[in-house]
Amino acid sequence: MPGPTRRTLLAASALGAAAPALPAAVAPAAAKPKPSKPKSSKDGASYRAEYHFTVPDQWKNDPQRPVWIDGEYHYYYLYNADYLSGGTTTGTAWRLATSTDLVSFTDRGIAIPKDTTPNGDIWSGSAVVDSGNTAGFGAGAVVVLATMEPDESAATQAQYLWYSTDGGRTFTHHGTAPALANPGVKDFRDPKVIRDEARGRWVMALAENTKVGFYHSADLKRWTYAGGFVKEGLGVLECPDLFRIATDGGTVKWVLGVSANGKASGLPNTYAYWTGEFDGSAFTPDAPDPQWLDHGFDWYGAVTFDKHAPDGTVDPAVRYAIGWANNWDYPNTTPTIDTDGFNGTDSIVREVTLRRASGGTYYLASRPVTALDGHVSRTVNLGDLEVDGTRVLAYTGTAYELTTEITWDRLTGAGVQLRRSSDGGRHIDAGVWGDYAFVNRRGAANPDTSGKWQESRTPFDPSAHTVRLRVLVDRTTVEMYVDDGRYVHSMEAFPYLVDTGLALFSADGKAVFRNTVIREFSVR
DSSP, rough: OOOOOOHTTTTSTTTTOTTTTTTOOOOOOOOOOSSOOOOTTTTTTOOOOOSSOBSSSEEEEEEEEEEEEEEEEEEEEEEEEETTTSOOOOOOEEEEESSSSSSSOOEEEEEEEESSTTSSOOOOOOEEETTOOSSSTTTEEEEEEEEEOOOOTTTOOOEEEEEEEESSSSSSEEOOSBOOOOOOOOOOOOEEEEEEEEGTTEEEEEEEEEEEEEEEESSSSEEEEEEEOOOOOSSOEEEEEEEEEEEOOOOOOEEEEEEEOOOTTTTSSSSSEEEEOSSSOEEEEEEOOOOOOOOOOEEEEEEEEEHHHEOEEEEEEEEEEEEOOOOTSSSTTHHHHHHHHOOOBBBBOOOEEEEEOTOOOEEEEEEEEGGGGGEEEEEEEEEEEEEEEEESOOOOSEEEEEEEEEESSSEEEEEEEEEEOSSSSSEEOOOOOOTTEEEEEESSSOOOOOOSSSEEEEEEOOOOOOOEEEEEEEESSSEEEEEETTTTEEEEEETTTTOOOOEEEEEEEOOEEEEEEEEOOOOO
């Protein structure tokens, strides 16, 4: 991450940082962690998400790859308990939430505390279940490799080991010496560890500026460098990811992913990925340039993880993914600080599959997690709607899902106006225009004060004369899935709470919005 250090950004900098032009609200006392969805502010003026994961209080950023333990997903994330206090203690711990369906989560409190060793706070890393007792802490111990930086003024980022013998609820540090020491470079962080069963060893992918380094270990305690993958032009690479996934037809590909910043080249700053081959030491991409798992502005630090059946069986053809719904360009700009006493919302968990385009290119397609279906509290079936210009619907709401298939013979663009004000002057637009799909948040309060990051775009073929949209709207986020989910746009926006309208639009022609359905969700 260029610019200020993470520690500086996390140093209780929330005070006075809420977005300008937002409705005033009374800030409540910091919420106490509870084993359920946190309550909203007492006066009802809440921006806390209705059905997306949010931190109970204070601050969260990077998700840590969830692991499956005793029938539950254990979701760790970076948490700063001192964010709102303005105190001198800074940095992050690992906080834990558990879930059986990845929609409803139970807060379990801090699993790895910060500042309990001379090495300081805990950064990103990964947890693994050591079923074979390779590390010697017992079969089934949960082992974490995470970055710590004892001295941010020097090249001291290194990987430290923590272990748990109580099912991942609490962790003990394995001494204060690193499991993988810094070789003398500034950027050396975010270890992602996987098990290489074919070779009987562990593999680590590590972010090293413009390189992802690969390391081997037999016991998770001692690591040997094996090789690396270099990609210039995407800023400082962070939060690497490495996994195998199969198509429905059984073709298997390796995928290397990173959180990256392609803004300078007109590319996203979300999750870049390459499909290819991995021989245990080197990754060979199918193409030199990456594809992107999200094209919006606010899907960073994302992780993917195994999909498990209730009996623990892993589905080789589906992975889950979750991202931090924020951006390091404006991390402290959100109305939730004042209204609800927290800053930290995630994307919806999505299911990711591997597909092959007609030209032979392999790509990842996304869809919202199927378990959302089990939390539907209201369904509004609008059927087929003909639109020529703007059609304001009777439906109102601040948190919902809209699905529709738009068809047309000839027009310039079509889509939806979300969170529309009563006079039509404020709204978020999402749809297609010419040869691109887009989400535009310029018409609503949002965190980007530069004016540069208001509209995201992805390629679209207008000759198809049809597009399927699935749009998830919550209090501070919009996520649009286009057609099969190869292209997704996730971003923050902070519409006034009184802006609850919804409209459909077409430009330069008629469109029919077919099978239009709105669903609301109740998550406890």
